[in-house]
Every structure is written in structure tokens, then in C-alpha cells.
Amino acid sequence: MPDAVLRLDKVTVRRDGVDLLRDVSWVVNQGERWVVLGPNGAGKTTLLQIASSRLFPTAGTVDLLGARLGRVNLHDLRYRVGVVSPVLTDAPPPDERVLDAVVTAGWSVLGRADEAYDDVDLRRAADLLGQFGCRGLVERTFGTLSEGERKRVQIARALMTDPELLLLDEPAGGLDLGAREALLRLLTRFAADPVAPVTVLVSHHVEEIPVGVTHALLLRRGQVLAAGPVAEVMLSERLSACFGIPLEITSSAGRYAARLAAPAPRPRPPAPAPAPA
Ligand SMILES: Nc1ncnc2c1ncn2[C@@H]1O[C@H](COP(=O)(O)OP(=O)(O)OP(=O)(O)O)[C@@H](O)[C@H]1O
Known part of the structure; x- marks a missing residue:
């Protein structure tokens, strides 16, 4: 295995x-x-x-x-193992330069001090930031980033050690x-x-x-x-059981959407018999 x-x-x-x-x-x-x-x-x-x-x-x-x-x-x-989690990992300090926030993962530290980094490490950090759409942010400080940018920088950081x-x-x-x-x-x-x-x-x-x-x-x-292949698991009845509410799951081009399932139609009362002529 x-x-x-x-x-x-x-x-x-x-x-x-x-x-x-x-x-x-x-x-x-x-x-x-x-x-x-x-x-x-x-x-x-x-x-x-x-x-x-x-x-x-x-x-x-x-x-x-x-x-x-x-x-x-x-x-x-x-x-x-690279981890990005608001619960399990700490965010870089707000005054940390974005490039440093990524390259310091090589030393498992947050907040660059006087560790020496090779050019190859700095290039790797910049490449990872580029891969996650943050090429223009390398000189900014972490605290000035939007929430979405912070998430992407943290993913780049988690990948720095080649997990x-x-x-x-x-x-x-x-x-x-x-x-x-x-x-x-x-x-x-x-x-x-x-x-x-x-x-x-x-x-x-x-x-x-x-x-x-x-x-x-x-x-x-x-x-x-x-647990298994996504197409076998992402079914309405399985997600409904998981979240404890009736859900309708749809998928389109590999993306999923969920909404509350429409209640089953109530049975109609029988129509009254026509009055005798
Ligand atoms: N030390 C503890 N003692 C007792 N219960 C705990 C303890 N730690 C966590 N729990 C409970 O265990 C359950 C699972 O917690 P966990 O954080 O893993 O869930 P989760 O799926 O990540 O939740 P969420 O989506 O809300 O973050 C929760 O009900 C939580 O209250």
C-alpha cells in the first residue's frame, strides 16, 4: 500500500x-x-x-x-505537511513583508529576523506568490492585504517547504x-x-x-x-443526511450548488363527484 x-x-x-x-x-x-x-x-x-x-x-x-x-x-x-487554517496555524505578523511571510516557512518561523535565505529560496517564494496571483504584492506588508489576498499568501507560504x-x-x-x-x-x-x-x-x-x-x-x-469518488458522494440524499436538512444538489461544469429541496407536493383531495343531472 x-x-x-x-x-x-x-x-x-x-x-x-x-x-x-x-x-x-x-x-x-x-x-x-x-x-x-x-x-x-x-x-x-x-x-x-x-x-x-x-x-x-x-x-x-x-x-x-x-x-x-x-x-x-x-x-x-x-x-x-502544509497547513492553512485559521485555527491550526498563526497568520504572519501585520508588518511582515509579503515575500518574507512566504520565505520564512523554510525556517518554520513567522516574522523574519536575521535568518539567511538563499536566492533560490527567495525566487521560489516569489514564484509561489506569482502562482497564486500575488506577484504585485511581494513588497507590501501582510497587514495591508485584503482577506482574499491574505488567504492566497498563506497558501503560498504553506507550499514553500514543498509539502x-x-x-x-x-x-x-x-x-x-x-x-x-x-x-x-x-x-x-x-x-x-x-x-x-x-x-x-x-x-x-x-x-x-x-x-x-x-x-x-x-x-x-x-x-x-x-467517502469516495466525488460523483458518488455528492448526491442530494447523502448531503441531506450529512447536513440534517433536505437538500437538492446540482452540478455544472464541475462546480456544485445546494439549495433546500422543494417540499414534496401534498396529495390532492379527490374531486367531488358530479351532481346527478
Ligand atoms: N475539548 C473539547 N471537549 C469537548 N468537546 C469538544 C472539545 N473540543 C471540541 N469539542 C467539540 O467537538 C465537536 C467537533 O469540533 P470541531 O471543531 O472538530 O468541528 P468542526 O466540524 O470543525 O466545526 P466548525 O465547522 O464549526 O468549525 C464540536 O461539537 C466541539 O464543540
Whole structure:
């Protein structure tokens, strides 16, 4: 099974007697682009904490990049996993130059001090910023960027160490329509890049899934409701069960949309019999 980048086997995470994740088994293979969907409190962030080796399971096993969690040097492992998450990662300081906000990932620091960076690192940081539509921002400070620009800079930063797994926690969360679509266009291009790392993107909204996602996992109350190829999972009845409301899911050109399903028509009362002539 050399292709598995991440493998969870019967993972349970328990806190204060509550199962945040229960019996979760999940395999993410090379070349795959996953989306994890679920309502508030479903356990998505907890799952990302496990996938990024920031949390150990109460029960079950986790194999990340070929190493069993609990038996490896976490520093080496974390270097190989890129994470963008408002909960799991800190944002660069507001006065940090954008180029520095990206290149400092090579030293796992936030806020450039007197570390020395090779030209090749600075060029890589600039290239990544260019790839995410931020070429004109390299000399700006992080605090002056819009929310959409910050998200893109943080993705470039997460890619600086050339990770084998990229975890994106609601990358389009809080963005306006234009910024969301700009980000999704870049993530779509990224998903199509054969040398881009395996990606797991967490979202509450099907509209925020970029084209090119290959697999989906639905989480509800800490349990996996469905996991597999995106076309087999993104079905109205499955999403309805996941979010606990009747949903109609539609797709067009690789993008998804969700709306409340129209209630089933009520049976009509029988027409009165015609009066005798
Ligand atoms: N230490 C804890 N003790 C008890 N319950 C906890 C603890 N930490 C988290 N939880 C609960 O576990 C559940 C899962 O949390 P998690 O943050 O993983 O969900 P989520 O799917 O990411 O939610 P959201 O979409 O709202 O960010 C939530 O109901 C949360 O309140």
C-alpha cells in the first residue's frame, strides 16, 4: 500500500467523555484531491488536527506519509505537511513583508529576523506568490492585504517547504463573491497540476469546492457518512443526511450548488363527484 499518503484506521478522539471523532477510517492516496464536508461541530477541524499530526487519537492508528503517528519525529513530519487554517496555524505578523511571510516557512518561523535565505529560496517564494496571483504584492506588508489576498499568501507560504500533503481549512471562508471566485480559479488550476501535492480541503459549502476535486468525505457528529469518488458522494440524499436538512444538489461544469429541496407536493383531495343531472 505504498500510495497512501494518509491512512486512518478506526480513529476515535474523545474529550471529556465526548467523541469528537468516532471510528473514522479513511485513506488518502497519491494524486487525490479531497474535500471534507460537514456541518458546524461535525469534527472537521479535529480531523485536520489528526491529519497534520497536531493531535493523537484516543484509539485507532494514523499513518501519515508512511510513518505511524507516535513513532516518528513530529518536526520532520510537519515540515512535509502544509497547513492553512485559521485555527491550526498563526497568520504572519501585520508588518511582515509579503515575500518574507512566504520565505520564512523554510525556517518554520513567522516574522523574519536575521535568518539567511538563499536566492533560490527567495525566487521560489516569489514564484509561489506569482502562482497564486500575488506577484504585485511581494513588497507590501501582510497587514495591508485584503482577506482574499491574505488567504492566497498563506497558501503560498504553506507550499514553500514543498509539502507532500496540503491541508486547507475553509480557504474560501469569509471571502466576498469576487475573492472567492478568484481563489477557486487558482485552486482549480492547482488541482489540475500533476506535480501539486495531495490536497485535503475542508468546507461547509459545496459552492466552495474547486473544479478538479476527485474525492469527498462527509462527516456528521464525528462519524464518516460517506467517502469516495466525488460523483458518488455528492448526491442530494447523502448531503441531506450529512447536513440534517433536505437538500437538492446540482452540478455544472464541475462546480456544485445546494439549495433546500422543494417540499414534496401534498396529495390532492379527490374531486367531488358530479351532481346527478
Ligand atoms: N475539548 C473539547 N471537549 C469537548 N468537546 C469538544 C472539545 N473540543 C471540541 N469539542 C467539540 O467537538 C465537536 C467537533 O469540533 P470541531 O471543531 O472538530 O468541528 P468542526 O466540524 O470543525 O466545526 P466548525 O465547522 O464549526 O468549525 C464540536 O461539537 C466541539 O464543540
